[in-house]
Amino acid sequence: MQDRCREFRRSLLLSESGPKPAHALGCNRCHAFEASLRQTQLLVRAAAENLQPSEALRRRVVETVERERSRADVRRRTRSRLRVGLVAAGPVAMAAVIVLVLAPAWFGQHRADKICAGLVDDFFEFAPAGPEKLQVASADPAAVEAFFARHVRIAARLPPLREAVLSGGRRCDLDGRPAALAFFERNGLGVATPISLFAFEPRGEDFSKLAPVPSAPRYRQLSLRGVTVILWQERGLVYALAGALDAPELVQLLEEGGR
Amino acid sequence: MEVARPEAPGSTLEEVLGAHLATLYRTARVLTGEAHAAEDLVQESVVKACRAWDQLRSAHSAKAWLLKIGHRTFLNIRRDEARRVPLVDLDIDDEDLLADALPTQEPPAVDELSEAVTVALGELPVGFREALWLLDVEELKISEAAEVLDLPPGTVASRAHRARQKLRVLLELGERGGS
Numbered sequence: 001m002q003d004r005c006r007e008f009r010r011s012l013l014l015s016e017s018g019p020k021p022a023h024a025l026g027c028n029r030c031h032a033f034e035a036s037l038r039q040t041q042l043l044v045r046a047a048a049e050n051l052q053p054s055e056a057l058r059r060r061v062v063e064t065v066e067r068e069r070s071r072a073d074v075r076r077r078t079r080s081r082l083r084v085g086l087v088a089a090g091p092v093a094m095a096a097v098i099v100l101v102l103a104p105a106w107f108g109q110h111r112a113d114k115i116c117a118g119l120v121d122d123f124f125e126f127a128p129a130g131p132e133k134l135q136v137a138s139a140d141p142a143a144v145e146a147f148f149a150r151h152v153r154i155a156a157r158l159p160p161l162r163e164a165v166l167s168g169g170r171r172c173d174l175d176g177r178p179a180a181l182a183f184f185e186r187n188g189l190g191v192a193t194p195i196s197l198f199a200f201e202p203r204g205e206d207f208s209k210l211a212p213v214p215s216a217p218r219y220r221q222l223s224l225r226g227v228t229v230i231l232w233q234e235r236g237l238v239y240a241l242a243g244a245l246d247a248p249e250l251v252q253l254l255e256e257g258g259r
Numbered sequence: 260m261e262v263a264r265p266e267a268p269g270s271t272l273e274e275v276l277g278a279h280l281a282t283l284y285r286t287a288r289v290l291t292g293e294a295h296a297a298e299d300l301v302q303e304s305v306v307k308a309c310r311a312w313d314q315l316r317s318a319h320s321a322k323a324w325l326l327k328i329g330h331r332t333f334l335n336i337r338r339d340e341a342r343r344v345p346l347v348d349l350d351i352d353d354e355d356l357l358a359d360a361l362p363t364q365e366p367p368a369v370d371e372l373s374e375a376v377t378v379a380l381g382e383l384p385v386g387f388r389e390a391l392w393l394l395d396v397e398e399l400k401i402s403e404a405a406e407v408l409d410l411p412p413g414t415v416a417s418r419a420h421r422a423r424q425k426l427r428v429l430l431e432l433g434e435r436g437g438s
Contacts (some may be wrong), residue, residue: 013416040423041395047376048396057298068309199399
């Protein structure tokens with residue numbers, strides 16, 4: 001094959017504007033090459049005329065376009081609603097953040113106040129600890145602790161209190177939760193002073209707002225209706241000691257109890 | 260989807276499909292070799308065209324755009340069916356490709372051959388018959404066909420001519436002579 005023929009046929013196959021007629025007319029073999037190509041093209045085009053989409057297919061296509069358009073509308077409306085919702089949700093989200101940040105503190109403080117009120121109420125209700133108020137009457141701390149473990153389901157530790165005698169314990173209810181309540185009697189200056197010791201599991205209450213006892217900051221204190229309560233946390237439980245004494249005296253009973 | 264293309268005011272998806280549905284179907288038919296499969300391919304391609312309508316840059320390129328969607332949809336279906344499309348790169352300067360074509364007999368009337376051509380097309384490797392179809396029937400430019408098929412222009416041209424040569428052999432229209 002001559003170079004001219006090769007170049008012609010190559011350009012014929014790659015050409016988008018048609019072959020160069022001069023060479024094709026002058027070269028029989030290239031002319032035949034081109035004629036063969038054109039003949040094949042004609043045959044294939046003729047065959048293509050028989051391949052027409054059916055009416056059923058045209059209907060399916062129309063239905064498909066309508067269905068897709070409908071879906072697109074739904075997606076567009078959904079996105080639009082989402083945008084509107086996001087805009088509207090802004091203030092709501094802000095409010096939610098505020099609530100989430102502030103609410104626990106507020107609820108924690110609120111519940112602490114209720115607990116404190118309940119402690120004082122129960123102190124008055126159960127003190128002095130007459131026999132009818134006791135569920136377990138014992139001066140043995142281990143026996144009372146065992147009672148709490150069984151009936152209150154907490155492992156409360158009863159600290160010895162200086163100049164005070166344990167008389168027993170019972171289960172009570174503080175803001176909807178079980179609590180252990182132990183009864184002591186302090187005999188000083190010939191007067192029996194009832195002292196109650198509460199123990200319960202914390203549920204997010206915030207006692208930090210209560211004032212610390214100056215001489216012993218680990219204890220928090222409050223006074224309500226003439227009753228002083230000191231609170232502290234120990235081994236996962238909240239303990240509260242309540243009595244008609246001032247806070248330093250209650251702390252002193254604890255600190256100098258020496259078990 | 261109702262958005263008109265700036266280059267061709269009033270052009271909508273319905274108009275594009277109205278103008279090129281037959282092209283899409285014919286190409287699908289040549290690719291699949293079977294009417295029902297071709298119709299499914301067309302429908303699937305139309306779904307994709309609806310969703311990709313915003314990507315059509317110009318109404319003038321709508322035909323190639325639609326054919327490209329059809330081509331890719333076909334490849335996806337083939338892939339899903341775990342069948343591979345035979346892809347063979349050919350060199351446009353291959354001597355065999357440029358060899359003489361000498362008809363040995365007078366071809367029959369075109370009408371009589373149409374069905375035989377359709378059958379013979381089905382015997383060609385799909386990549387070859389698709390290139391042939393896009394160039395010789397749908398009359399795409401080589402550059403457009405290359406864009407549709409994601410192939411170099413030279414490969415498209417050589418595939419199309421290989422297909423022509425093979426087709427002539429299958430139709431007993433002529434045999435290639437030596438160079």
